[in-house]
Amino acid sequence: MQALIWIGAFVSFAGIAGLGYCVFRAMKARRAGLSDDAMRAELQRVVVINMAALGVSALGLMMVVTGILLG
Template sequence: MEMLIYAGVVLTLGGVALLVYCILQAAKARKSGGTEDEIRVRLQKVIALNLVALMISAIGLGAVTIGSILS
């Protein structure tokens, strides 16, 4: 079960890193200027990536929890 815990930790950290990337991209999109529609399009792409990052983190945390319970 240790492998499940380690895999969960890797997934969780990867998801958190992706969340930080999303935050930086959103800040960059807002600072870049442009019209409101251009900013909205950029932020919509970031939102999709943000949801993927949250799902990866949730799966990783679930794996850690299950691995801890079964250990």
């Protein structure tokens, strides 16, 4: 079960890195001074990536907790 914990930690870290990427991309869009429509379109794409990254992070956390409970 030790492997499940480490794999889960890695998956969770990848999800957190994805969340950081979303923050970086949103700040980049904000600094670009886009029009309202372009900004809305960019942020809609960021929200999709954000939700996927949040799901990956939650999955990794579930793997860690499962590994701890089984170990």
